[in-house]
Amino acid sequence: MSTIEFNTKFADLTQMLNAFAYNLTKNKEEAKDLYQETAFRALTNRDKFRTGTNFKAWLFTIMKNIFINNYRKKVKKNTILDSTDNMYYINSGKTIVDNKAESNILMDELNYMVKNLDEGLRIPFEMHYVGYKYQEIADELELPLGTVKSRIFFARKELKNLVTKRYNKAV
Numbered sequence: 001m002s003t004i005e006f007n008t009k010f011a012d013l014t015q016m017l018n019a020f021a022y023n024l025t026k027n028k029e030e031a032k033d034l035y036q037e038t039a040f041r042a043l044t045n046r047d048k049f050r051t052g053t054n055f056k057a058w059l060f061t062i063m064k065n066i067f068i069n070n071y072r073k074k075v076k077k078n079t080i081l082d083s084t085d086n087m088y089y090i091n092s093g094k095t096i097v098d099n100k101a102e103s104n105i106l107m108d109e110l111n112y113m114v115k116n117l118d119e120g121l122r123i124p125f126e127m128h129y130v131g132y133k134y135q136e137i138a139d140e141l142e143l144p145l146g147t148v149k150s151r152i153f154f155a156r157k158e159l160k161n162l163v164t165k166r167y168n169k170a171v
Helices: 001-012 014-025 030-044 057-078 089-094 101-115 119-128 134-141 146-169
Strands: none
Touching: 001 014, 001 030, 014 057, 014 089, 030 057, 101 119, 101 146, 119 134, 119 146, 134 146
């Protein structure tokens, strides 16, 4: 294929190549760059085109391969490689350290409030808190089931009042 034929066929496909470039990149400026790179590669590798093969497919393949290579370069460029032994540096800036001091203080205060409950309320409440069922607590303390339920209810109510008072005083 002569240079004139090559350039004529290439010029005939310019509009389709631009449309394909935009379809790949979804950006006008990047599409123009992709088209120019494709044109440059096609013209410099004109001698590699075999006469009798599909010229349009050859150009579109060049464009698609350039796009894929550029995409892979972008992805690789945005990847951070950390060569340190312990991977500390790569993880240091993006990790959020959970500080549980506030919840620990609240738990300490709640435990103190529970310990200061009347013994008749505290014991059934603590047993229920650690996992005993109502009937097991009633059997252990030799109390009626309804009494155990009401004592646990009143313990919760008392704790709720203490926490509310504490919160209102803090605010």
